[in-house]
Amino acid sequence: MDQSNEMNGSARSWTTRRDKKAQQISKMKRLTEGRVIPTNKIVDALEILIQPGDCVALEGNNQKQASFLSDALSHVDSAKVNNLHMVMSSISRPEHLDIFEKGIARLLDFSFAGPQSLRMAQMIEDGSIEVGSIHTYLELYGRLFVDLTPNIALVAADKADSHGNLYTGPNTEETPTIVEATAFRDGIVIAQVNELTEELPRVDIPGSWVDFIVVSDKPYQLEALFTRDPRQISEMHILMGMMAIRGIYERHHIQSLNHGVGFNTAAIELLLPTYGESLGLKGKICKNWTLNPHPTLIPAIESGWVESVHSFGGELGMERYVAARPDVFFTGKDGSLRSNRAMCQVAGQYAVDAFVGSTLQMDFYGNSSTVTLGRLAGYGGAPNMGSDPHGRRHASDAWLNMITGESDIQRGKKLVIQMVETFQQGNKPVFVESLDAIKVGKDAKLPIAPVMVYGDDVTHVVTEEGIAYLYKAQNEEERKQALAAIAGVTPLGKGSGSEITEKLRKDGVVAFPEDLKIKRTDAKRSLLAAKSIDDLVDWSDGLYEPPVKFRSW
Template sequence: MHASMASPVNWQTRRQEKNRRLQRLSDLASGPIIPTADIVTALERLICPGDKVVLEGNNQKQADFLSRSLAEVSPAVVNHLHLIMPSVGRPEHLDLFEKGIARKLDFSFSGPQSLRIGQLLEDDLLEIGAIHTYIELYARLFVDLNPQVALLAGFKADRQGNIYTGPSTEDTPALVEATAFRDGIVIFQVNEIVDDVSDLPRVDVPASWVDFIVQADKPFFIEPLFTRDPRLITPLHVLMGMMAIRGIYARHQVQSLNHGIGFNTAAIELLLPTYGEQLGLKGKICRHWTLNPHPTLIPAIESGWVESVHCFGTELGMEDYIAARPDVFFTGRDGSMRSNRAFCQLAGQYAVDMFIGSTLQVDGEGHSSTVTRGRLAGFGGAPNMGHDPGGRRHASKAWLDMVTDNSLLSKGRKLVVQMVETFQDSNKPTFVQELDALAMARDYQMPLAPVMIYAQDVTHVLTEDGIAYLYKASSSDERRAMIAAVAGITPIGLQQDAKETARLREEGLVAYPEDLGIRRADASRNLLAAKSIGELQNWSGGLYQPPAKFRSW
C-alpha cells in the first residue's frame, strides 16, 4: 500500500547543520582544541541566532570563561539566544540579555541575580520560559527543549576531549547527554589540558560525546555556598533543632533524609553527636543522606552517625576530607568525589524518608515561597524534594507513619517539614495572609504563581513555638488552626483560638517544647558539637580546609 514511501524528506537536518558549523572551525581548531585566544570567534561561528544554548551555571561549577566570552560576541552575529541554565549566578549571565545576545531564559535557581532578573523582565529585555526544579529542567532537554549548543566546565581534558569534571560533576552528565545525543555541539572549558587519557584522574565524560575543548584563561569560579558558620547559630536554632530531633526524627524514625541549607538544619547536624547521642538515637536515625557536603555534618560523620552521603555537588574546602572518607561519600577510583545532581535529586525525591528546609514566607494554609516582591529567586531542588512522589512503591517506617487510616488503599508519604522562625526579622513575619508570590504572578501575568512548596505536600511545620503535625489534620479548618497554633504573633498566629490550641496540643496534633519534654532553658549553644569553623576543622583532623572568608578564628 505504501510501498513507495521512500520519502524525499531530509531526516538529518540537525546533523548536517551541526557538521556545517563544525566545518566553520576547521581553520581555527586543532582537533577538538580551540585556542584560548580564539574562543570569541569560535562562539560566533558555532552559535546562530535563536539557538537554544545550555550554559553551565551550576551551584559549584561555572563555565564562566565561556559565559564571559559569549558576552563578548557581536550581537549583530549572535542574538536572541534561548538560554537554558540550572543556576543563574554570574553577572555576565545577565549582561547577555542587556546586550541582546540572549532573549529567553529557562532556569532553576538564581541566588544573587534574582533582583536583576526582575529588573530585566520589567525592562522587557528578558523573557522567562519557566522557573523549574532542577530535574524538571533536565527532563525537558530530552523532550521540548533540545539544545543546539552546550557550554560546560570541567577540571581537565586530554587532547582527545575526554573530560575529568573534578568532584563537581554536578549537572554536567545530564546537560551533556541531552546535547551530545541530539546532534548538538558540546564545548567544555577546562582548567588544564593533558596529553593522554592516562594523565586524567578519571574520565567523567567520554571524548566521543565532546566536540570542543578550550583551556580557560583562569580556573572556573567556585564559591562555598553550603558552609554555615556555627558561630551564627543561636539558642533559638538550638531549641528548634532539639524539637526536630525529638518530635520528628526520633518519633518517626527517619533513616534517610535531605537537609536544606540554613542555620536551622545546620543546628540539627551539630546536635546529633550531643543531644542525639544523649537520647540514644545513634544508629537509629539519620543514616543515609542526600546532601551537599555540609561542613557542619563533619562531627556527625566523625561520631559514626552517617553511613552514606550522596551529593548534588561539592563544597569548597571539603575535597580532602571527602577523599579521606570513601566509606561515607561517593568517590571515584582516583579518590575524588563524583557528585551528580540528577541522580541526587532522584534519590532525594524517591529514596529518602524526609525533606526538611526553610523558607521566607508561609501562608495560613501552609503554602510557601522564597519569592518576595521583585526577586525571582527560583527554587532549585526544593519543589522536587519537597513533595510526595506519587510513584513511590517501597515502604519505610517513617513513610508508613504518615498513614492515618487502615485502608489497604492508603499509602505512606514522604515527610516534608517546613522549619521556620515565626519572624524573618522584627518587621517581617514569616507567616503571612498572602504570599508575595501571588502578587508577582498577577503583576507578570504568570501562568503559575512561583510557589516553592504547596500546602498539600507539607506534613509538618516547625517553629520556635512548636510542631504542627499537619498530616494528622482531619479538615482544612483544623489544618489552619494547627498552623496558627505555632505561628507566634504573626498575622496568622494572632488568629489562633486559645481553647482550640489547647485541644490540638492535648490530642497530639500540635506539640510545644514542653509537650516534647524539652525545656527552653536547656537550649544552649553549649549543646553544639562545634561552635566555630575552627572546631569543625579540628573535628576533621585538619582535613577540612575552610575557604579564606571563613577563616576568622
C-alpha cells in the same frame, strides 16, 4: 507500495541536525585542526559554532560556573549571534543577564536565579528578557530530553585529555546530564577546562560525547554555598533543632533524609553527636543522606552517625576531608568525590524519608515561598524534594507512619518538614495571609504563582513555639488552627484560641517543647558539637580547609 513517500509528498531529510553540526564544525578549520580551541580564539569560535536562534545550554550551575565561556558568549557580535534560547539551571553571574540586554539571547528557561533575582524581576518588567518557564532542577533536566534539547552546550570541567575525555571531579554536578542531552542529538559540546593533560585522574564524561575543548584563562568560578558558620547558630535554632530531633526524627524513625541549607538544619547536624547521642538515637536515625558535603555534618560523621552521603555537587574546602572518608561519600578510583545533581535529585525525591527546608513566608494553610517582592529567585531543587512523590511504592517506617486513615487503598507519604522562626529579619511575620509570590507572579505574568512548597505536601512545621503535625489535620481549617498554635505573637498566632490549642495538643496535632519533654532553658550553644569553623577543622583532623572568608585566623 511506498506509503511513506506517498504520505510525505516529497522526500525530506532526517539528518538536518547532524548536517548542520557538520557544517559548523567544518568552518572551524580556520581556527583549529583538532578538538582544542586556542584560548584567545574562543569568541571567534562561538561566532562560528552558534547560529541565531540556537538553543544553548550554558552551565550556570549551582556552584560551578562555566565562567570563561559565559564571559566569551557575552562578547560575541550580536549581529552574528542573536536571539538565542538559553537553558540554564542557575543565573548566577552578571553576564548571564547581559547577553539578553545585548540582544545575543532572547528567551530563557531556568531553575534558580538567587544572586540575580532582583535584576531578573526588573528585566522581565522592562521586557528585556522573555522567560519560558521556571523549573526545579530535575524537571529542567527532564526537558533537555523532550522539548528543550540544546544545539550547543557550554560546560566546565577540571581537566581534559586530547581525546576530549573530561574529569569533572568533585564538581561533576549536572555537567554529564547537559552533555548527554546535547551530544546524543547532534548538538555541539564545548567544554572549558582548567587544564589539558594526558593523565586524567579518572574519566567522568567520555571524549566521544565532546566536540571541543578550550583551556580557560583562569579556573572556573566555584562558590561555597553550603557552608554555615556555627557561630551564627542561635539558641532559638538549637531549640527548634531539639524539637525536630525529638518530635519528628525520633518519633517517625527517619533513616534517610535531605537537609536544605540553613542554620536550623546546621543546628540539627551539630546536635546529633550531643543531644541525639544522649537520647540513644545513634544508629537509629539519620543514617543515609542526600546533600552536599556540609561542613557542619563533620562531627556527626566523625561520631559514627552517618553511613552514606550522596551529593548534588561538591563544597569548597571539603575536598580533602571527603577524599579521606570514602566509606561515607561517593568517590572515584582517584579518591575524589563524584557528585551528580540529576541522580541526587532523583534520590532526594524518591529514596529518602524526609526533606527538611525553610522558607521566608508561609500562608495560613502551609503554602510557602522564598519569593519576595521585587525578586524572582526561582526554585532550585526544593519543590522536587519538598513534595510527596505519588509514584513512590516502596515503604519505610517513616513513610508508613504518615498514614492516618483506615482504607485498604492507601499509601504512605514523604515527610516534608518546614522549619521557620515566627519572625523574619526586620520583624516581619513569616505567617502571612497572602504570599508575596502571588503578586510577583502576576507582575511577571507567570501562569501560576511561584509557590515553593504547597501546603498539601507539608507534613510538619516547626517554629520556636512548637511543632504542627499537619499530616494529622483533618481538613484545611484544622491545618490553619495547627499553624496558628505555633505562630507565636504573629497576627495568625494571636488569633489562636487556647481551647482549640489544648485540643490540638491532646490530639497530637500540635506539640510544644514541654510535650516533647524538652526544657527551653536546655537549648544552649554548649550543646553544639562545634561552635565555630575552627572547631569543624579540629573535628576533621585538619582535613577540612575552609575558604578564606570563613576563617577567623
